[in-house]
Amino acid sequence: MSYGAFVFKKYNIMKDLKYLAALTLPLSALISIYFKGYFSFFTPFYAFVLIPILEVLLPHDTSNHEGEERIEKEKSKLFDWMLYLNIPIVFGLLGYLLFDVTTHAYKTYELVGLVLSLGIVLGTNGINVAHELGHRQKTMERYLAKLLLLPSFYMHFYIEHNFGHHAQAATSEDPATAAYNQSVYSFWFTSVFRQYFSAWKLQSKLLLAEEKGFFSIKNDMLWYSIFQLLYVGVLFYFFGLLGVLFAICSGIVGFLMLETVNYIEHYGLLRKKLSSGRYERVREIHSWNSNHVIGRIVLYELTRHSDHHFKSSKKYQILDYHDISPQMPFGYPTSMVVSFVPPLWFKIMNPRVPEEMKAVD
Secondary structure (H helix, E strand, O other): OOHHHHHHHHHHHHHHHHHHHHHHHHHHHHHHHHHOHHHHHHHHHHHHHHHHHHHHHOOEOOOOOOHHHHHHHHHOOHHHHHHHOHHHHHHHHHHHHHHHHHHOOOOHHHHHHHHHHHHHHHHHHHHHHHHHHOOOOOHHHHHHHHHHHHHHOOOOHHHHHHHHHHHHOOOOOOOOOOOOOOOHHHHHHHHHHHHHHHHHHHHHHHHHHOOOOOOOOOOHHHHHHHHHHHHHHHHHHHHHHHHHHHHHHHHHHHHHHHHHHHHHHHOOOOOOEOOOOOEOOOOHHHOOEOOEHHHHHHOOOOOOHHHHHHOOOOOHHHOOOOOOOOEOOOOHHHHHHHHOOHHHHHHHHHHHOOHHHHOOO
């Protein structure tokens, strides 16, 4: 290898390491617990104030990887290991916070801040990474996905997302697709409960297809329930009631982070129902896309959601931008903040929803 090629390769590796920026979220949680007091809220401040400011200041990037560069990035294990790194970090942070809050005296507002801080990490570095790994073909990676869903009590997401959402996305049948003019708060309620019951229905169909009963070892939903109850039991044994309440509240924040992302990903976008009674296939126009650099990096390219639904087997590092995809005016983190104010969200987003989709039943 020539010196020029060596330098170029090293430069590309340094560029690829940009995804380590996603770890600034758990780092911000460590800052929250180290400094305590009002710094307990540093993670939500970082996620929903500082990152949105950075999204405004930094440019968009609509480029796609092509040719040999694309092949190399798809095969590179570096991108996989950057995902795996989240597992010890998430569980290490979880254990450290639980130990700290149950062995020290905290004021109520500090506990609230720390719950939000941990919950944000569980949603981004936990559920979001689980979402990516859950689409992989390797059994080990799928197990890691389910492990990362455990602290948010959202293991059923694996079944509902892979067997339900990707088939029903952008239809009224999909719990994770927000209806036009539906607020994020209404969506939290409908999506959380509908997804859970949908996961049980999907599990029943999978068992029926294999001629298995409810108590079959193949009943993953039953296993998820057992694992999550055991998780609570372990928490109570080591950290007491306070630890259990802290973990449950943080888990709720974690899955509400996910549901907020679900809300902005497909808001108001619906597929046409054909004369056959089936829906048109999912295309790049059925998910909101964002090319804001900082949101792309900290969320492992989740913001290129249009291409993810177009071909869910694609790894995050090679997801493409499609110019026919509906574009969000902001990055995903900023859009999440805007969604918390429904009148503002409707004012900004409703005009962007294609008229033909508004008319779809």
